[in-house]
Structure formats: C-alpha cells, structure tokens
Amino acid sequence: MTNGASFAREGEDLALLTGSTAGDMLRGAVGTDAVLRSWQVHSVHHRPGAGVTVGYTVTVDRQSAAGTWQRQEEYLCASTARLAHASSPHLTHLRSGDTRVAIWTYPEDPELPGLPTACSPARMAQLLGHPVSIELMSYRPTRRAVVRVTDIDGSASYGKVLRPPQAQSLAKRHMMLERAGVAAPSLLLNVPSGIVLVAGAEGEPLANAISRGMGSRAAQILGALSAVLDSLPTDALTLTKRPAWAERATHYAHAAATALPEQARRCRAIALEVSHLLAASDPGPLVPVHGDFYEANIYVDVASSAVTGLIDIDSLGPGHRVDDWACLLGHMSVLPHLAPRSYPHVASDLPTWRNLCERMVDPVSLCARTAGVVLSLVAGAKRVDGTAWKHDAEGRLATAEAWLTRARIWASGRIPVQ
Structure with a gap:
C-alpha cells in the first residue's frame, strides 16, 4: 500500500473508531457476561503510517460468578496498529469491512507487559x-x-x-x-x-519560568541550557540515531491534515518547504543531543539560572544541536495558542532566545526545523471532550508558516526584523 493510500485508510479508520459505530465494536468486546451502558471517546492517538488507537471511558454492567450484576467504569482501547503481540489473551479481535481492530481493557495493554x-x-x-x-x-x-x-x-x-x-x-x-x-x-x-x-527531578519545570516571564534572565537561562547540552556525554554518539521532528515533516503533515482536513493543502505545503530548506541548509556537526528538548522536559532553579534536571531522555543520542534548539523554540512558540492566559510573556521572551539561537547555529536550518517541530504539534491540538480547539490548531499552523517565512528571509541573504 502506498503512503497516500495508507494515510487515506487511516483517515477512514479514525472515523470508524470515533464515530457512532464504535459502540457496536465495544459491545462485542466487553463479553457476553456484560452489558455496555455508555461509552465516550477519551483520547485519540494517530501515528502516521502506523495506525490509529482510540481510548474510551465506558460504563459496564458485569455479572459476577454469584449471578449478581455490578456497574463499573472501565477504560477500553481499540487499535488498527500492527501489534507485536497480537495473540495476547487479553485482546478481542474484530473486523469492520477491511479494517481489523484489536480491543483491550486497560491496563492489559498487549505491548506494555509491565x-x-x-x-x-x-x-x-x-x-x-x-x-x-x-x-x-x-x-x-x-x-x-x-x-x-x-x-x-x-x-x-x-x-x-x-x-x-x-x-x-x-x-x-x-x-x-x-x-x-x-x-x-x-x-x-x-x-x-x-x-x-x-x-523525581530537582527544581521546577522550565514551563513555570516561561509562564511567569523570564525578563532579564532569559539570556542567562538560555546560556544554562546551552551548557547542559554541552555536558551531554560523548558516549551518546554510540547510541541509535533517531530522526529529528522536522525530518518527519511529511508524516506530521498527514496527521495535521487528518485533524484539519480543510487545511490539508497548507499542511502539505509546509512539509514540502521544510524538507526543501533542510536539504539546502547546514545542520552542523553530529553531536550528543537530548532529542526532545523543550520546557516540560527541562527542570531549572530560576534563582540561580541553573538547569537542575533533564527528563524524558528516551531520544538521547547522536544528532544536530540545531534540532534541540528547534524543539525548544517550536514548543515555546505554540504556548500562546495552547494557553494564552498562562503564557503572556512568550511574545517578549521568545525573540531573545530565537536571536541568540540564530547566532549559535545556521539560522536557515534553525527556522526551517522549528517550523517542522510546530507542524508536528498541530494534530495534538485536537480535543475530543467538546472543548473548542480549531483556533489553537490553526494558530499553530500559522506559527509554522511564520517560521518558514523567517527561514526564507535568512536564505535570501537578508536579515529578518529582530
């Protein structure tokens, strides 16, 4: 199956697992000794090219061995992903047309035995x-x-x-x-x-400092972030190199377009330009990188402007420093769309960090890769609880385009407005 056909199929699978017919599958999964009373989509997990998984909160009446009925809340998951342990006894396999769906009850996840x-x-x-x-x-x-x-x-x-x-x-x-x-x-x-x-990590999440506003400390804190990246051990270069967020722009464009089908053309255009600018710019040398370097994964002591902890180090390994900076700037630049009241100071602090980062790495590569990171965050704006989210998602899409505009200016030999 081609990527295009696979992506189209995933859109259909997403509609299947989140639509009204999902209830029929869940009824088939709870077993003959139970009655499904209600269900609601709780979470949607779409990994482009790897399938769709949806989590549901359900209310079930179950019959005990003694013959009495008890009402309980459960959490079920349904997935079209290819599972390594598809024969797990905790799975129920169903089919809807050409789509195979595996369903399990939390916490009996077939891929997470722990x-x-x-x-x-x-x-x-x-x-x-x-x-x-x-x-x-x-x-x-x-x-x-x-x-x-x-x-x-x-x-x-x-x-x-x-x-x-x-x-x-x-x-x-x-x-x-x-x-x-x-x-x-x-x-x-x-x-x-x-x-x-x-x-537990010492200090507080960097997100807290960004929320309060860093002001005159912004440059000093970025210096501390640079120092901790410089301290990553060279042994990390022996680990498996994982693709940076921007290097998978095509996949994230598909996820974004699935969330915002009316903006599919913009999503694809962003991915295309990100890929073009990545090929035409200098990522710098291969060095140890964190791989997911943003405000939620960095702990700091603001009083001393020191980094006190790095968490979620699953992607530690060889990479390009520009991608760690792009991850940091990309996540920071969507915070005003995510929670504008919680992050009122980003508009003043982000330019300080951006300008400093543009001096440390190739600015064309930095801005293009930051656009790729922001693109990867568009689909994550989608909510299934009824909360309005499209304004947030479209704001992220516009932010990715703004980073690309800045990359184009640098690529033309001009200096962007600071």
Missing part, C-alpha cells in the same frame, strides 16, 4: 519493599505510560512503562548521564517487564 504491575499499588509495593500509592500521569496505548509512585513519607518517584527493549534502552541512557554527572533523575529500578523507575 503496565498491570506499574498501575498496582500492591505489586509496586512488593517490588519496592514498602507501601506506595500510584497515580497514572499519562498513557499512550501500545507506546508508553508514566506513573507517579508516592511513598508514605510523601516523596515521589516516577515509573515509565515502555516496551521491554525500549525500557532497557532508557535505563542505559539514565546510567550514561549519571556517570557523566549530567543533571538527570537517578535510576532507581529497572524491571525486565518494561518498567523504569527514576527519582
């Missing part, structure tokens, strides 16, 4: 040797989950649940940073089933 343990206070207490409480922080079906593990004294650690090979890779990265003395949470536990438990 999830039932990570979500169970009793099982985690047994692993750690003391009582704990568990809070699910995030869940991306078949890909990953994050839980907060709180001890009786109130201290917290964080468990990331991944496919076992990815979990081992993440544990390796944490140990690598710890040996190099890089500010990152220490590894506490590495469970073969795919649970990596790490300590």
Whole structure:
C-alpha cells in the first residue's frame, strides 16, 4: 500500500473508531457476561503510517460468578496498529469491512507487559519493599505510560512503562548521564517487564519560568541550557540515531491534515518547504543531543539560572544541536495558542532566545526545523471532550508558516526584523 493510500485508510479508520459505530465494536468486546451502558471517546492517538488507537471511558454492567450484576467504569482501547503481540489473551479481535481492530481493557495493554504491575499499588509495593500509592500521569496505548509512585513519607518517584527493549534502552541512557554527572533523575529500578523507575527531578519545570516571564534572565537561562547540552556525554554518539521532528515533516503533515482536513493543502505545503530548506541548509556537526528538548522536559532553579534536571531522555543520542534548539523554540512558540492566559510573556521572551539561537547555529536550518517541530504539534491540538480547539490548531499552523517565512528571509541573504 502506498503512503497516500495508507494515510487515506487511516483517515477512514479514525472515523470508524470515533464515530457512532464504535459502540457496536465495544459491545462485542466487553463479553457476553456484560452489558455496555455508555461509552465516550477519551483520547485519540494517530501515528502516521502506523495506525490509529482510540481510548474510551465506558460504563459496564458485569455479572459476577454469584449471578449478581455490578456497574463499573472501565477504560477500553481499540487499535488498527500492527501489534507485536497480537495473540495476547487479553485482546478481542474484530473486523469492520477491511479494517481489523484489536480491543483491550486497560491496563492489559498487549505491548506494555509491565503496565498491570506499574498501575498496582500492591505489586509496586512488593517490588519496592514498602507501601506506595500510584497515580497514572499519562498513557499512550501500545507506546508508553508514566506513573507517579508516592511513598508514605510523601516523596515521589516516577515509573515509565515502555516496551521491554525500549525500557532497557532508557535505563542505559539514565546510567550514561549519571556517570557523566549530567543533571538527570537517578535510576532507581529497572524491571525486565518494561518498567523504569527514576527519582523525581530537582527544581521546577522550565514551563513555570516561561509562564511567569523570564525578563532579564532569559539570556542567562538560555546560556544554562546551552551548557547542559554541552555536558551531554560523548558516549551518546554510540547510541541509535533517531530522526529529528522536522525530518518527519511529511508524516506530521498527514496527521495535521487528518485533524484539519480543510487545511490539508497548507499542511502539505509546509512539509514540502521544510524538507526543501533542510536539504539546502547546514545542520552542523553530529553531536550528543537530548532529542526532545523543550520546557516540560527541562527542570531549572530560576534563582540561580541553573538547569537542575533533564527528563524524558528516551531520544538521547547522536544528532544536530540545531534540532534541540528547534524543539525548544517550536514548543515555546505554540504556548500562546495552547494557553494564552498562562503564557503572556512568550511574545517578549521568545525573540531573545530565537536571536541568540540564530547566532549559535545556521539560522536557515534553525527556522526551517522549528517550523517542522510546530507542524508536528498541530494534530495534538485536537480535543475530543467538546472543548473548542480549531483556533489553537490553526494558530499553530500559522506559527509554522511564520517560521518558514523567517527561514526564507535568512536564505535570501537578508536579515529578518529582530
């Protein structure tokens, strides 16, 4: 199947899994000893070229062994993705036309064997040797989950649940940073089933500082960010190189166009120009990179303008420094669309960081790659809870275009308005 046909099929799959007929599939999945009373789409996960997964909150009446009926809330997932463990006993397989759908009840994710343990206070207490409480922080079906593990004294650690090979890779990265003395949470536990438990990061998320406004500290904080990137160990160059966000612009254009079909032409045009400018600009040398370097994954002590922690280091490895900066600027530039009241100072702080970054790396490459990062964030604006989201998504699309305009100005030999 060609990419175009595959992408069109995924649009149909998305409509299938989020439309009214999804209820029929869910009724077939809850079993003969249960009655589906209600269901609602909770989350949509679309990975271009790799399928669609939808999470549902459902109300079910189940019959017990004693013959009594009990009403309970459950979380079900339905996926068209190709699963490595499609024969899992926890799966129900259904077909709608030519589309095969696998359905499971959380936490029995077929690709995340560690999830039932990570979500169970009793099982985690047994692993750690003391009582704990568990809070699910995030869940991306078949890909990953994050839980907060709180001890009786109130201290917290964080468990990331991944496919076992990815979990081992993440544990390796944490140990690598710890040996190099890089500010990152220490590894506490590495469970073969795919649970990596790490300590909490010191300081506060950089997002908080951006929300309050950095003012005169903006340049100093960026200097600290540059220093922590410079401190990444050269051993990271031996790790697997992963594509940067901008290098997958075509995929993200498809996801954006699926969310905003009326803007499909703009999405494709952005991806095309990003790819053109990437080929025509200098990304700089291959160096160790974080790979997902933005405000939620960076912890700081604002008083000292110091970086106190890097989290979500799954993408640590060889890459180009320009992509870490593009990730930072791209995410920062969509914050006013995401939550304008929470980020009133971005308009004044972002130009400071942008101008400094343009001096450190090729500005054409930086602006084009930042546009690619922003494009990757367009589909994420879509909401399924009834909250208005199109203004946010279209704002992100316009922001990607603005970054491309700046890249074109630099490419023409002119200097953009600062």
